[in-house]
Amino acid sequence: MRGSLLAGALSIGVLMAGAGSAVASGGGNDTSAKLRKAVSVDGIRIHQTALNLFGELKDGNRLAGTPGYRLSADYVELNAKLAGLKTSRQDFTYDLFALADWKKPILDVKRGKSYIPGIAGSIPGGDFGSMVETVSGDLTAPVWAADLVIPSPAPNTSTSGCEASDFAGMPAGAIVLIQRGTCGELTKWLNAQAAGAGAIVYINEGNVGVPGREDPRWFDLTGAGITIPMTAAQVATVADLAGSVRQGLVGKTVRFRIDWRSNPAVPTQNVIAETRGGDPNKVIVVGAHLDSVGTGPGINDNGSGSAALLELAHELRGVYPKNKIRFVWFSAEESGLLGSEAYVASLPESERAKIAANLNFDMIGSPNYVNFVYDGDLSDSPPIGEDVFHPAARPFSATIEKLFLDYFKSQKIPTLPTDFDGRSDYGPFIANGIPAGGLFTGAEGIKTAEQAALFGGTVGEQYDPCYHLGCDNVFNNSNKALDQNSDAAAHVLITLAQSKIPDRPAVTPAPPAARRVATQAHDHRDLLTAIDR
Incomplete structure (x- = not known):
């Protein structure tokens, strides 16, 4: 073929x-x-x-x-x-290295919206972007909201992904929406991974008008121990995906694809x-x-x-x-x-x-x-x-x-x-x-x-x-x-x-x-x- x-x-x-x-x-x-x-x-x-x-x-x-x-x-x-x-x-x-999307990233809702991929967590513009040195993956799965608070009223108030209850009842392999907040970011991701998530879509806390709290956060995941694919996204992207749901299944199935291939000698x-x-x-x-x-x-x-x-x-x-x-x-x-x-x-x-x-x-x-x-x-x-x-x-x-x-x-x-x-x-x-x-x-x-x-x-x-x-x-x-x-x-x-x-x-x-x-x-x-x- x-x-x-x-x-x-x-x-x-x-x-x-x-x-x-x-x-x-x-x-x-x-x-x-x-x-x-x-x-x-x-x-x-x-x-x-x-x-x-x-x-x-x-x-x-x-x-x-x-x-x-x-x-x-x-x-x-x-x-x-x-x-x-x-x-x-x-x-x-x-x-x-930092631009190693070998294939165009995909975040597409089944019978719904296709989000626009970008670089550096989709800065400038775009809806989402691959984390540097993320593992690759191509899955179609239900979307799970992990205790989101959008809009967040103040910095470091969202407990999204911090507690085991945020993932209670989550189907294995689900695509999880997680938000920055009170506990460490790595803690949130490892919790989602341990709970059986298939992929993570991560956003900043989204405190409107607060410097450093709105734009996507883009990380090099080398050595972080994250073994599922992960993307940074705009707050608006996750708000749209989640709709009115803040905890649990959002009622959407999404295709999520990242093919990340860093290589010092392409x-x-x-x-x-x-x-x-x-x-x-x-x-x-x-x-x-x-x-x-x-x-x-x-x-x-x-x-x-x-x-x-x-x-x-x-x-x-x-x-x-x-x-x-x-x-x-x-x-x-x-x-x-x-x-x-x-x-x-x-x-x-x-x-x-x-x-x-x-x-x-x-x-x-x-x-x-x-x-x-x-x-x-x-x-x-x-x-x-x-x-x-x-x-x-x-x-x-x-x-x-x-x-x-x-x-x-x-x-x-x-x-x-x-x-x-x-x-x-x-x-x-x-x-x-x-x-x-x-x-x-x-x-x-x-x-x-x-x-x-x-x-x-x-x-x-x-x-x-x-x-x-x-x-x-x-x-x-x-x-x-x-x-x-x-x-x-x-x-x-x-x-x-x-x-x-x-x-x-x-x-x-x-x-x-x-x-x-x-x-x-x-x-x-x-x-x-x-x-x-």
């Missing part, structure tokens, strides 16, 4: 690739006007639909190293070959495809990460950038650029830019010196979007250390930013700057003295009234309300954002590819340990809390 499903999914991918190549016009799209006219939202959406399909077919995500990711990589390479590019793969391994691959022509000593590397987090298929983050690269590649068929174009779909970005770091680290300095510029496109279709341009001249950014942004990369990074800004201005499209702090896959490039730039339409940030006046959308909501959540699927999208940003990407790419670019001096890169600082936005370990024992 597994083999036939993989073959069937890949066959669908081949059909999608054929559809994508039919959209492309090919030929001489060798100017900005021609390439922008050829690149279409429909073409990008075809590729996003394919990536969504691979994620949904294979356990709900495209996490680096999973079957969903491998299908995505096969699809990308096939499309790149159809576009006439020379393709290759780069193998590497990475450390999967094998994965970057996909590389380059034009057969163009100056090999002046390479434009165009990058986007292909992987998702484990909680969903990642179709804005970053199926949008990955699909846009495929559309650009198809529409550049038959173009012989002055400078070589190299497309790279990076893996393991979500665990700390590890694919781009592996790529840059694999190149000897003589090859790094041949890279004239890196363009990065990460999340360019956010539903509540802002057109952010990376602040390559640092005019709107706090100071950034030379270990993160090498001095040799700064002058031409400012030039790349200006190319984007001038283009948007010519089209009367508003933009705003975003920090050039190494948070996405351009980070290892600028740390090694390679100029970079790119576009971003927003993640977990909140749209302001001033931004809504420029771009429309909803004040007070995230730019991407499904950022790192299970709902980041093919419907999590803005066609307008995709259209504006893919055209800008096409303009800057073909401009650089057809221009005379000055030589770069050889540089001494920053030490790897220093370069790691900028990747910490991707490492959610800082959100882990200590267990109250």
Whole structure:
């Protein structure tokens, strides 16, 4: 069954690739006007639909190293070959720890609501998230409320899970709802486990307006002795599951699935495809990460950038650029830019010196979007250390930013700057003295009234309300954002590819340990809390 499903999914991918190549016009799209006219939202959406399909077919995500990711990589390479590019793969391994949902977590009420999974106990947004180093499990069972008090009137007043009577009459294997409160958290969990629970859904105490008492509490369960699967949840999730019941069976049956697979050496691959022509000593590397987090298929983050690269590649068929174009779909970005770091680290300095510029496109279709341009001249950014942004990369990074800004201005499209702090896959490039730039339409940030006046959308909501959540699927999208940003990407790419670019001096890169600082936005370990024992 597994083999036939993989073959069937890949066959669908081949059909999608054929559809994508039919959209492309090919030929001489060798100017900005021609390439922008050829690149279409429909073409990008075809590729996003394919990536969504691979994620949904294979356990709900495209996490680096999973079957969903491998299908995505096969699809990308096939499309790149159809576009006439020379393709290759780069193998590497990475450390999967805090984002180790190998399959999309499930908390679904039978004939009822499906809750949305997220990371770090579902911060930001989402309804629930796997505990780090939880055991795995897939069960369908009745739900049991263990002496809940929602809303809790004051901190440390709920005795949920503290007493044997909280579990009296509970069916073996039930999914237990437990709340923080008077006794130690580990005590509550061990009590539930000893009483025969099949899984635990754990919430904070839910004291409204009290700091630290509302958000989910996310733990590393290593050494805690918990041998049943466990998730952190929003208080609202458990209140909804429990309904009016505070003790005993709530009258619902739920499917609960966690497949947690931490591994210090997960094998994965970057996909590389380059034009057969163009100056090999002046390479434009165009990058986007292909992987998702484990909680969903990642179709804005970053199926949008990955699909846009495929559309650009198809529409550049038959173009012989002055400078070589190299497309790279990076893996393991979500665990700390590890694919781009592996790529840059694999190149000897003589090859790094041949890279004239890196363009990065990460999340360019956010539903509540802002057109952010990376602040390559640092005019709107706090100071950034030379270990993160090498001095040799700064002058031409400012030039790349200006190319984007001038283009948007010519089209009367508003933009705003975003920090050039190494948070996405351009980070290892600028740390090694390679100029970079790119576009971003927003993640977990909140749209302001001033931004809504420029771009429309909803004040007070995230730019991407499904950022790192299970709902980041093919419907999590803005066609307008995709259209504006893919055209800008096409303009800057073909401009650089057809221009005379000055030589770069050889540089001494920053030490790897220093370069790691900028990747910490991707490492959610800082959100882990200590267990109250």
